Amino acid sequence: MKLGRESLDDLSVGAVFLATGGGGDPYVSYLATQRVLDECGPVELLSVDDLDDDAYVVTIGGVGAPSVSLELLPSVNDAAVALETFEEHVGRKVDAVVSFEVGGGNSMIPIIAAAKKNIPVINGDGMGRALPEAQMMTYPIAGVAPTPAIALDYAGNVATFSTDSTATYERHVRNMAQAMGGMIMTVEHPMTGAQLKKSIVPDTISFSIEIGRILREYRGNAQRIFHPLSEAFAKSLYGNLFHLYTGKVVDYASSVVGGYDIGQAVIEAFDSDAPPLTINVKNEYLVARVGEQVVASVPDLITVLDYETSTPINAERLRYGQRVTVYGVGCPEYYRQPNALAVVAPRCFGFDFDFVPIEELVHAHCALNSEFA
Amino acid sequence: MKLGRESLDDLSVGAVFLATGGGGDPYVSYLATQRVLDECGPVELLSVDDLDDDAYVVTIGGVGAPSVSLELLPSVNDAAVALETFEEHVGRKVDAVVSFEVGGGNSMIPIIAAAKKNIPVINGDGMGRALPEAQMMTYPIAGVAPTPAIALDYAGNVATFSTDSTATYERHVRNMAQAMGGMIMTVEHPMTGAQLKKSIVPDTISFSIEIGRILREYRGNAQRIFHPLSEAFAKSLYGNLFHLYTGKVVDYASSVVGGYDIGQAVIEAFDSDAPPLTINVKNEYLVARVGEQVVASVPDLITVLDYETSTPINAERLRYGQRVTVYGVGCPEYYRQPNALAVVAPRCFGFDFDFVPIEELVHAHCALNSEFA
Structure with a gap:
């Protein structure tokens, strides 16, 4: 299934519904995603069932205080730069990306990364909603290790992390987010297709689009x-x-x-x-x-x-x-x-x-x- | 010139004199250094004048609140593990180590690293005293970039940093120190022998030993x-x-x-x-x-x-x-x-x-x- 710019309006609104107040403001992310899809064409929205068990999948998204992202605007290139920085750090290519959580910002960032790198984005996420801390994702709950992981800030500064515990990783990455201006992009919780199948909350991107459609059709x-x-x-x-x-x-x-x-x-x-x-x-x-x-x-x-x-x-x-x-x-x-x-x-x-x-x-x-x- | 355990008493006391209240408590570092020198033999205390211009030198030491190190005791292996982690991160061997600053802890850590890795420690440091922030070192003042750099915590967790500005690096590493328990070991400000010659405060290890000797001889x-x-x-x-x-x-x-x-x-x-x-x-x-x-x-x-x-x-x-x-x-x-x-x-x-x-x-x-x- 292809995800093109015609779905973005519904996706960005539906994702905010499911994000329960968090997950980042949709507006700038929406504009950035629209621009990237115009430039690179639709992305492949892959059902987790169709993913190879040995595919190398990473999560990508924004970490920090959502209020900061209203003023510290992301660049359209951040997601691809973050993914490339991660690939360089681990010395291998990423086969697909998946969201941390459903959110106006954090549903869009994997789509931008996927479009720019011409890889699929998985239909689903690691929360089925938004939650504030990394160890609350389904991936670590199912035993996926948080690192190797990287953080990229607005100025191109990079940090990497190595720890076995997602609660520890959460403390590390949260402090780095504060040091790096309050909002960063991270690539983390790398896993196999088989691990993702056991931990993902499936189909939340297509469900967000459906909720967005209903909100649009019954608007007012x-x-x-x-x-x-x-x-x-x-x-x-x-x-x-x-x-x-x-x-x-x-x-x-x-x-x-x-x-x-x-x-x-x-x-x-x-x-x-x-x-x-x-x-x-x-x-x-x-x-x-x-x-x-x-x-x-x-x-x-x-x-x-x-x-x-x-x-x-x-x-x-x-x-x-x-x-x-x-x-x-x-x-x-x-x-x-x-x-x-x-x-x-x-x-x-x-x-x-x-x-x-x-x-x-x-x-x-x-x-x-x-x-x- | 060799630096053996017979100089450690004077060095640890003299370094605290020059450290103006900071630089870390000498006692545990002193014990750790004594043990490592017993195990590995004396280290070469190299005058910066005798260093090759194209040698690859790194700074190594503790970053955080010195009060924390009174309770969160370092392991004798931390310095060598930090150095090896750095070498792996940059993909090359380190030729010599040098101190951030003079201090009961931070004069000892490079000696431990040098002894364990059988490389020289340079006679001198980057402050001629202790000061609380990284950008206050002579190395960045002389234009040495802070990264690639790594941080190691008490549990073996690792973070790496990439930024051009030492003031930015200071913010990043300080927040990581807080996230990692209040006191970490970092390897940072890699430079050539030529860069070190232009920026070092020379001979402060031997001068610390001299001050320690005077304090011992006139004790009381x-x-x-x-x-x-x-x-x-x-x-x-x-x-x-x-x-x-x-x-x-x-x-x-x-x-x-x-x-x-x-x-x-x-x-x-x-x-x-x-x-x-x-x-x-x-x-x-x-x-x-x-x-x-x-x-x-x-x-x-x-x-x-x-x-x-x-x-x-x-x-x-x-x-x-x-x-x-x-x-x-x-x-x-x-x-x-x-x-x-x-x-x-x-x-x-x-x-x-x-x-x-x-x-x-x-x-x-x-x-x-x-x-x-």
């Missing part, structure tokens, strides 16, 4: 959009979609702490005295509470859409006064297993409660609050 | 030690030694900030109502003030000795209640040139005054305070 119909979205999710590996809240952003504060965007949003209902919805952010939307009651939490997905246009809004674009609709949906089953929850449960982010699946949280909340649904 | 004679020390300095590239203060440490506070030991010591005279001496620390002793008046500042040297034993005391070993003598001495002339002062003057550390040579500061202070001398 806040009442009607839930049904087709919900149908698409029900047939996917995510499961049922839930409407969590509709209202106005009355507060959003964030700052770059330790190389992450850390923040909190408060959303009040338009015309009811329902308690406000609070969302905690670490690059991504992690926990949504109505009043004190948790209604969705990481690793399940929380997404904020513009109320008028249904455009998903990344955390770094949240502003006071925006009218928004907040949806939640379950994460891929992969992340609900104990070995995955060990690195992505709410407690891994400092929250003092265990993970409860969104479907249980929402049903409990509805039982207590009949106006909620 | 706080009254008599000044004269022989002063004679040795007067004949060296440092110039005249000045007695700045004698008294008791009444306050010392420090913390690890941004990967450095940042602190301030206050020393009160034993039995006069002279104003206290205050010393500002960033890994090293940077500025000494009697009351409000600056009596010595970076890049000139400030050294704190135990009053009873004349043992020089590193900043991370300063404690409330210690009775100390504080000396100052001019830095090598190299650091008083405009291109060097551009990176090591007091303003580079955030102090709001220009560099004035210690001989002028002390004379001005003596003219105002007749009891001072």
Whole structure:
């Protein structure tokens, strides 16, 4: 299957929906990808099932605080330069690239790299959403080593890493991202086709395009959009979609702490005295509470859409006064297993409660609050 | 000239004197060096004049907060492993090693590497003292590029760096040091023999041994030690030694900030109502003030000795209640040139005054305070 510029609009919007507030701003990445596809032609979007077991695959993407990428713009050449730097570092050619995560930026970067180097990009990613830390990817959870890995900064400076533990690698690469201006491109977690087949969250690029298409076709119909979205999710590996809240952003504060965007949003209902919805952010939307009651939490997905246009809004674009609709949906089953929850449960982010699946949280909340649904 | 274990006592003490509070604690490095010299025999201490112009020389040493090295002890193998990792990274053999700076730790590490690899260590260093940041070394001031460079941590994890600017490299390596536990070993600033000849502060290893010998021979004679020390300095590239203060440490506070030991010591005279001496620390002793008046500042040297034993005391070993003598001495002339002062003057550390040579500061202070001398 070929992926050309005609799919980019839907992909960039759908990827932001699945990225739960993180994954990087889509706009500049979208423009860069469009330009590269115009120049190099469509890329091959390869199903992981069609990948050779002994293919040499790498992950590529941006690491840092997404807010930084709004001002420190990437070059269209960064992805190819990063890939070439990696190939030189390890002394071999890369056969295909795959995303860390779904995201406006991080779904596009592998496509740019693939187009420039004329290799396939794999349909899928290592999170099925976006999450802030490297050890939260499905690849290391499945045992893929993080290095050899390289980081490239805006000025062409390079660092390489060698360590067996992705938690250690995460600490190293995060500090380098801070030292290198707050946002870098990395090539990491090299693996075989066989390893990727066991760890990938499959088909998330084509699913992002489908979500983007629905958002485009039903644009402006806040009442009607839930049904087709919900149908698409029900047939996917995510499961049922839930409407969590509709209202106005009355507060959003964030700052770059330790190389992450850390923040909190408060959303009040338009015309009811329902308690406000609070969302905690670490690059991504992690926990949504109505009043004190948790209604969705990481690793399940929380997404904020513009109320008028249904455009998903990344955390770094949240502003006071925006009218928004907040949806939640379950994460891929992969992340609900104990070995995955060990690195992505709410407690891994400092929250003092265990993970409860969104479907249980929402049903409990509805039982207590009949106006909620 | 051979350097064997019989010189290590004097070297480790003398190096701490010249290191102005920084350069790493000598004790563990001393033990490690002793063991390696016992195992491998004496190393060749090569005068830079006898080095081939086209020899491939690298600097090697510890980077981080010296206080960390009191608890995170280095392995005797780290230096050789770091050197081998570097050789593998660049694909060529290293002909000789040289120190970043004079210091209890950082004078020893190149000796360990040289002994283990059976190559010479150059008599000299890149600071003639210790200073906290890489771009403050004579090598980059003379135009030597910082990379290719590698960092090795306590667990064997490796990072490599590629950048043209030593100020950028300093930011990268400092963040990696923080990510890697607070103290790492780096191999960096590779250069030719010809480049080293133009940039080295020569003969500081043999001079450290001489200072260590004087401190040993006159140990316990706080009254008599000044004269022989002063004679040795007067004949060296440092110039005249000045007695700045004698008294008791009444306050010392420090913390690890941004990967450095940042602190301030206050020393009160034993039995006069002279104003206290205050010393500002960033890994090293940077500025000494009697009351409000600056009596010595970076890049000139400030050294704190135990009053009873004349043992020089590193900043991370300063404690409330210690009775100390504080000396100052001019830095090598190299650091008083405009291109060097551009990176090591007091303003580079955030102090709001220009560099004035210690001989002028002390004379001005003596003219105002007749009891001072």
